[in-house]
Amino acid sequence: MGGDLLERPPYFEVSPTHKARTWLLDPRAPKVEPPNTSIAKALESNAKHAAVNTKKISDEKLVEVKDLVVQFGSNRKPFVAVKGVSFDIYKGETFGLVGESGSGKTTIGRAIIRINSAAKGEIRFKGERISGKISKELDHKITQEIQMIFQDPMASLNERAKVDYIVSEGLMNIHPEMSKAERDQRVAQALLDVGLLPEFASRFPHEFSGGQRQRIGIARSLIMEPEFIIADEPISALDVSIRAQVLNLLSAMQQQRGLTYLFISHDLSVMRFIADRIAVIHKGVIVELADTEELFAYPLHPYTRALLSAIPQPDPRSEKHKVLEVYDPAIHNYTVDKPRWVEIRPKHYITCNEHELAQYQEKLAREGAAE
Ligand SMILES: Nc1ncnc2c1ncn2[C@@H]1O[C@H](COP(=O)(O)OP(=O)(O)O)[C@@H](O)[C@H]1O
Numbered sequence: 158m159g160g161d162l163l164e165r166p167p168y169f170e171v172s173p174t175h176k177a178r179t180w181l182l183d184p185r186a187p188k189v190e191p192p193n194t195s196i197a198k199a200l201e202s203n204a205k206h207a208a209v210n211t212k213k214i215s216d217e218k219l220v221e222v223k224d225l226v227v228q229f230g231s232n233r234k235p236f237v238a239v240k241g242v243s244f245d246i247y248k249g250e251t252f253g254l255v256g257e258s259g260s261g262k263t264t265i266g267r268a269i270i271r272i273n274s275a276a277k278g279e280i281r282f283k284g285e286r287i288s289g290k291i292s293k294e295l296d297h298k299i300t301q302e303i304q305m306i307f308q309d310p311m312a313s314l315n316e317r318a319k320v321d322y323i324v325s326e327g328l329m330n331i332h333p334e335m336s337k338a339e340r341d342q343r344v345a346q347a348l349l350d351v352g353l354l355p356e357f358a359s360r361f362p363h364e365f366s367g368g369q370r371q372r373i374g375i376a377r378s379l380i381m382e383p384e385f386i387i388a389d390e391p392i393s394a395l396d397v398s399i400r401a402q403v404l405n406l407l408s409a410m411q412q413q414r415g416l417t418y419l420f421i422s423h424d425l426s427v428m429r430f431i432a433d434r435i436a437v438i439h440k441g442v443i444v445e446l447a448d449t450e451e452l453f454a455y456p457l458h459p460y461t462r463a464l465l466s467a468i469p470q471p472d473p474r475s476e477k478h479k480v481l482e483v484y485d486p487a488i489h490n491y492t493v494d495k496p497r498w499v500e501i502r503p504k505h506y507i508t509c510n511e512h513e514l515a516q517y518q519e520k521l522a523r524e525g526a527a528e
Pocket residue numbers: 229230236238256257258259260261262263264265
């Protein structure tokens with residue numbers, strides 16, 4: 158089932174001071190963003206949908222990232238932004254990548270779509286290597302099958318182009334033979350799919366709100382009929398009141414089209430509702446990776462725990478008394494006993510050395526976490 162976006166009637170401006178959610182008004186009435194949709198409430202309804210989820214996650218690996226290193230600057234004095242990360246993304250899942258600003262999340266996304274090159278390691282898509290030198294045919298294929306949605310819908314849309322051009326640009330590149338009539342028809346459908354009016358095609362981006370612009374960005378991706386979408390902080394720049402709508406739209410699209418997402422965010426509370434698995438990244442290193450429920454139930458790495466402790470509590474009393482954990486990387490003594498990537502519980506991975514592994518196992522035993 159879709160999110161509430163598809164099940165509830167759209168908002169209309171009846172008069173400047175009166176807005177109403179109704180199916181009864183003419184569908185051409187100007188649509189407006191509803192006021193103050195509580196993100197928590199909408200996310201909750203999203204979570205309920207997830208409970209009766211029809212979503213199918215297969216055991217087919219769609220994306221494989223192996224020992225990926227990405228660096229910037231000169232070869233003599235490189236800045237290593239991604240320091241050997243490995244993870245797989247299964248077909249149909251939403252794989253969350255969370256970490257503070259500057260930790261390398263966008264760099265990983267851009268490495269997958271081949272904007273950043275891999276200094277070491279490799280990336281595979283449907284079993285084929287897509288990092289390094291690849292054939293023209295494969296490049297053409299992944300240009301269509303992998304799409305990216307960007308953080309800032311204000312900056313990522315070309316101000317001088319009409320919506321029509323923005324949405325169909327990728328399609329024109331991949332299908333130059335397509336007739337204008339067919340392209341127009343696809344643009345109209347793509348706009349409808351994301352909850353916008355086909356008439357918007359002839360307008361310019363500045364005429365739209367942030368939420369509508371992000372929908373245009375989503376339409377631009379969906380029109381390509383991709384299999385895999387990298388959503389890089391897609392709601393971080395939006396008003397709180399419309400974040401849930403865009404999240405629900407992304408979930409609905411995933412269920413209808415069997416899409417696979419790499420969802421990037423600095424916000425663990427958003428991840429909890431959208432991601433099936435979460436990888437926590439700190440300064441270019443993935444420190445922990447587990448199913449979402451598992452990560453929230455048994456967070457082990459001190460950096461994961463620090464991120465969790467920073468999530469605001471809905472209850473003001475517990476918010477007042479909560480203890481903010483601060484992560485100090487100096488607590489790790491990795492000079493002799495080196496860290497490695499360990500599966501500490503089934504499907505729960507952590508970066509730690511032997512000494513820490515023993516401590517984490519003890520902690521799990523104390524908490525009664527049976528295997
Ligand atoms: N093109 C670039 N040239 C130099 N440094 C870069 C470039 N892109 C990113 N970086 C650096 O790499 C690190 C990771 O950046 P980024 O992947 O954008 O982080 P995040 O998306 O997690 O906020 C940051 O220190 C950033 O300054």
